[in-house]
Amino acid sequence: MNATAPPMREAVAIIDFGSQYTQLIARRVRSLGVYCEILPHSVSGADLAARAPQAVILSGGPASVLDVGAPSLDETVLDLGVPVLGICYGMQLLAKLLGGGVQRAASCEYGPVRLCVDAAEGHLAGCPPAMDVWASHGDQVIALPAGFRALAHTDSCRIAAMADPARGLFGVQFHPEVVHTPQGAEVFRAFLFGVAGCTGGWTMAGFVEEAVGAIRRQVGGDRVLCALSGGVDSTVVAALLDRAVGERCVCVFVDNGLLREGEADAISRFFREEHPVNFRRVDAAAEFLEALRGVTAPEEKRKLIGDRFIRVFRREAARLGPVRFLAQGTLYPDVIESCSASGGLSATIKSHHNVGGLPAELGFELIEPLRELFKDEVRLLGRELGLPDSVLTRQPFPGPGLAVRVLGEVTPEALRILREADLRVQEELERWPGHGDVWQSFAVLLPVKTVGVMGDERTYANVVALRVVSSLDGMTSDWVRVPYDVLERVSTRIINEVRGVNRVVYDVSSKPPSTIEWE
Numbered sequence: 239m240n241a242t243a244p245p246m247r248e249a250v251a252i253i254d255f256g257s258q259y260t261q262l263i264a265r266r267v268r269s270l271g272v273y274c275e276i277l278p279h280s281v282s283g284a285d286l287a288a289r290a291p292q293a294v295i296l297s298g299g300p301a302s303v304l305d306v307g308a309p310s311l312d313e314t315v316l317d318l319g320v321p322v323l324g325i326c327y328g329m330q331l332l333a334k335l336l337g338g339g340v341q342r343a344a345s346c347e348y349g350p351v352r353l354c355v356d357a358a359e360g361h362l363a364g365c366p367p368a369m370d371v372w373a374s375h376g377d378q379v380i381a382l383p384a385g386f387r388a389l390a391h392t393d394s395c396r397i398a399a400m401a402d403p404a405r406g407l408f409g410v411q412f413h414p415e416v417v418h419t420p421q422g423a424e425v426f427r428a429f430l431f432g433v434a435g436c437t438g439g440w441t442m443a444g445f446v447e448e449a450v451g452a453i454r455r456q457v458g459g460d461r462v463l464c465a466l467s468g469g470v471d472s473t474v475v476a477a478l479l480d481r482a483v484g485e486r487c488v489c490v491f492v493d494n495g496l497l498r499e500g501e502a503d504a505i506s507r508f509f510r511e512e513h514p515v516n517f518r519r520v521d522a523a524a525e526f527l528e529a530l531r532g533v534t535a536p537e538e539k540r541k542l543i544g545d546r547f548i549r550v551f552r553r554e555a556a557r558l559g560p561v562r563f564l565a566q567g568t569l570y571p572d573v574i575e576s577c578s579a580s581g582g583l584s585a586t587i588k589s590h591h592n593v594g595g596l597p598a599e600l601g602f603e604l605i606e607p608l609r610e611l612f613k614d615e616v617r618l619l620g621r622e623l624g625l626p627d628s629v630l631t632r633q634p635f636p637g638p639g640l641a642v643r644v645l646g647e648v649t650p651e652a653l654r655i656l657r658e659a660d661l662r663v664q665e666e667l668e669r670w671p672g673h674g675d676v677w678q679s680f681a682v683l684l685p686v687k688t689v690g691v692m693g694d695e696r697t698y699a700n701v702v703a704l705r706v707v708s709s710l711d712g713m714t715s716d717w718v719r720v721p722y723d724v725l726e727r728v729s730t731r732i733i734n735e736v737r738g739v740n741r742v743v744y745d746v747s748s749k750p751p752s753t754i755e756w757e
Contacts, residue, residue, distance in 0.1 A: 248436060250274040251291040253281060255299030255309050255327050258713075258750075262415040263295055263325065265612055265711060266426050271438030275610075283314030293321045293434035296328025298413060302377050303330045303340055311335065321406035321434045323361060326375050329400065329409030332383070336407075339381030345394040347373035353398055353412060357389045360401040361408045361429040365421055372418035375411060408433065417710070442615070442622040446478070449607045453482040462487040462563040462605060463555050465547065466517070468505030469635050471567030471608060473513075474616050477623040478607055479565055480515050487565070489515045490554050492547060495523025496639030496648070498664075499657045513625070522550050530641060530648045534685075536757035539648070543638045552601050564602035568609050569616065569712075612711040633678045634712060642757040646685035655738050656683045659702045662731040667706065670724045677709040679718075681732070682745075682756050690740030692733075699740035702732055706744075707754055715749040 250267055254260045254276050267274040274295075277286070286294070294315060301308045313335055316322060324332040330340045353371045355362055379397045382388060386407070390399035398411045408429065414422035430436040464479050466472045466489040479487040489509065493502040502519075509517040529546050533539055555561035608616055613634060620630045636642050643660075644652045659681040667679045682703040690697040704725070709715035729742035745752075 248292050250293045251286055252276045252295045253279055255279050255297050257298040259415055260297040266415050270427055271440050272430055272436045273440040279309045283312045286315055287318055291320055292436050296324040298326035303334045323429050324409040329411055330377050332409050333379040336383035338379055338383035340377055341380050343376055343378040346376045351392050353390050353392055355390045360403055361425055361433055362389050362399055363428040363432050364424055369421050371412035372416050373412045442618045446622050449478055450482045457483055460562040462565050463551055463561045464489040465566040466491045470630055470632055471569055471616055473629050474620045475565050475567045476515055485516050488558055489517050491519045492550050493521050493523055494526040496641045499661045520550055534646050539641050540638050562603055563605050565605040568606045614711055636755055642755055643682045652683055658736040659732045663728055666728045675708055676718055677707050679706040688741045697740045700738050701741045702739050704744050715754055717746045717748055
């Protein structure tokens, strides 16, 4: 848990076994008004007992409990006297540790599955006799531990849910945390409130109070430099810091030359006129572009940009006098894709500039009050802090900016083409009535050229890809079925109005298996 995260009176511990969807468990739990923490599978029973959780949830994971050296659990966790829910790998681990049987499945279950509920009780209380769930497993529990009984099955999995109510131990073979399990929230509701006796009541108003107090305790009488990009996340952090320490926080906005058309000036106006804070703008465009010269690898770009941001912040801190802390708007999706936030086993997807892209020698102590939150929760927090919808409804924008939307080397000419193309995307998509359901819409400049015919002459010019996705939290997404006439207008405007482009393509990939950004 990050030092600035708020302590809560009622909390659930989620033990991470490396699933890319562990954070979705947290999201489901918090959406029901119950605070939770994600902890590594190596957490000891004693450490967990000291946290006094109301319940424990064991996540899924990519390993098999049958493998030598598979991640396990301090078995004293099961003796704490609080309810435990195992999900997928977590259920298999419960069975293995308690003397049940697990084996490779003759028929793996990946994707949508029809679940037959044989006993709607315990964590399945209130579930219908049959429901659609989402599964992803190659192992199955084939023999129940003593004291357990099966509560549900599928066509190819005889024990798809199990329970030992006397000891407060429960398991599901499917994934109630993903949106593809429509009744998933009801499973968590039954476990948290019906089984564990949680009362809920965790709200963003409570988060504000606790976060402000935690920041004050961490900062003391020192000063803070807030890395302000102008996006939703850093703006919410700036508002929290302004409430917590006032003028002792200096918000530094770095114009790195990688922003969209007119964005730097719009951000400056907002923080100087509409929502005044202790604000400084630093023009570092030339510095960033020089650092990126000749660089084409996405991970190298991200790390170079993260390093360059820190260099600029150090210089500004030196000018301002002693500054001990650096605050930034890191969210949980940033962390989970860059590394395992809980020190666990999940794989690195890409290094976010403010997480995996940070240099080893930072020179600051970090303040990251949003590190355990998702984007939709941050927007709720911003409303609680009184920020306008014009800021809170902004689409997410990557910290490395257009550098990860120019595939290949980042040059002034490439940035010009991308800025002009992206402007047309934003203008046309905002005119479309369905734009309110879009999570992100943007252009990507591809590192290829194609032959075209313009004005009866042969051209050999650049290709722009359009990316339009819907999402709840950025961890999973689907491509948006934008009407053909809207796509036609976007394509026509880009080709006719942006010099150097003769072809536009549309990305119809979901996440997973793709990511939202191309790099």
